[in-house]
Amino acid sequence: MGRLAGYRTVVTGAGSGIGRAIVRRYLAEGAHVAAVVRSQDDVAALNAEGALTVLGDVSLYETAESAVATAVEQWGGLDAYVANAGLWDFHKRIEKQSPAQLHAAYREVFGVNLLGALYGARAALGALRQSRGSVIVSGSNACFRAGGGGALYTASKFALRGLVLQLARELAPDVRVNGVAPGATDTGISGPAALGQRGHAMNADPARMAVMADHMLLGRVSAPEEHASLYVLLASREESSYVTGAMLLSDGGLTIST
Numbered sequence: 001m002g003r004l005a006g007y008r009t010v011v012t013g014a015g016s017g018i019g020r021a022i023v024r025r026y027l028a029e030g031a032h033v034a035a036v037v038r039s040q041d042d043v044a045a046l047n048a049e050g051a052l053t054v055l056g057d058v059s060l061y062e063t064a065e066s067a068v069a070t071a072v073e074q075w076g077g078l079d080a081y082v083a084n085a086g087l088w089d090f091h092k093r094i095e096k097q098s099p100a101q102l103h104a105a106y107r108e109v110f111g112v113n114l115l116g117a118l119y120g121a122r123a124a125l126g127a128l129r130q131s132r133g134s135v136i137v138s139g140s141n142a143c144f145r146a147g148g149g150g151a152l153y154t155a156s157k158f159a160l161r162g163l164v165l166q167l168a169r170e171l172a173p174d175v176r177v178n179g180v181a182p183g184a185t186d187t188g189i190s191g192p193a194a195l196g197q198r199g200h201a202m203n204a205d206p207a208r209m210a211v212m213a214d215h216m217l218l219g220r221v222s223a224p225e226e227h228a229s230l231y232v233l234l235a236s237r238e239e240s241s242y243v244t245g246a247m248l249l250s251d252g253g254l255t256i257s258t
């Protein structure tokens with residue numbers, strides 16, 4: 001029997017990278033998954049693997065609402081809402097952004113990285129209270145330190161950590177709220193359109209990935225699958241029953257060494 005047998009879950013940012021690895025692992029552990037994706041291109045493959053799909057932009061409340069409604073209608077409830085969708089900013093310095101770009105890029109990055117999680121928690125709250133379930137976010141080493149991105153990314157991830165702390169307090173004792181904080185991971189994470197970064201992929205630049213690997217105590221960049229078992233742990237009532245307000249580092253030692 002899987003570690004999440006019968007668990008009813010929503011995973012955002014499910015079309016690629018860490019989100020895709022979480023979906024595969026949750027399904028393998030016996031969970032039902034409503035996978036929130038941005039692009040129609042990701043729907044068929046996820047459906048073939050056994051996930052339901054919800055198309056939408058996580059910076060809009062109705063996306064979270066429809067993901068939760070899908071889980072409740074299909075499976076009668078929800079046990080975990082994983083707010084994983086994210087945008088990076090490719091270390092873009094603020095003097096290289098016009099004030100208008102800063103404004104627009106702020107709205108995009110915070111809209112996905114922070115508001116997406118806040119909306120998810122808000123939409124899932126009733127169902128999670130009933131199941132005594134949990135919210136799990138994808139944080140980052142940038143929740144704890146400068147240098148994991150530019151100002152927008154770092155500020156959004158610090159804010160996300162604040163959200164985890166505050167929601168853990170507000171939603172206790174019914175709902176646990178936690179996060180996983182990856183270090184450099186081999187994915188094609190993209191950035192905001194306002195900075196011309198839509199369609200850019202972090203791992204498309206081998207030189208950048210090599211520099212990142214050098215910064216890790218473990219001497220390499222991680223694969224998305226290496227974080228997935230922490231998301232299983234945090235969703236499981238049996239395995240992390242006393243954990244709330246935590247942001248579990250999965251960063252190859254980066255945060256303690258810089």
Ligand SMILES: NC(=O)c1ccc[n+]([C@@H]2O[C@H](COP(=O)([O-])OP(=O)(O)OC[C@H]3O[C@@H](n4cnc5c(N)ncnc54)[C@H](O)[C@@H]3O)[C@@H](O)[C@H]2O)c1
Pocket residue numbers: 012013014015016017018019036037038039056057058059084085086087088112138139140141181182183184185186187188189190224
């Ligand atoms: N890759 C890394 O090195 C790294 C390090 C630390 C933290 N993270 C975090 O991990 C999470 C997953 O990122 P990843 O590296 O797997 O990258 P990724 O690009 O593969 O995954 C992010 C997903 O979010 C989706 N997304 C972006 N904007 C969206 C929107 N408006 N609405 C709906 N979906 C949207 C994308 O379509 C994509 O599938 C992010 O929160 C990221 O900040 C990544």
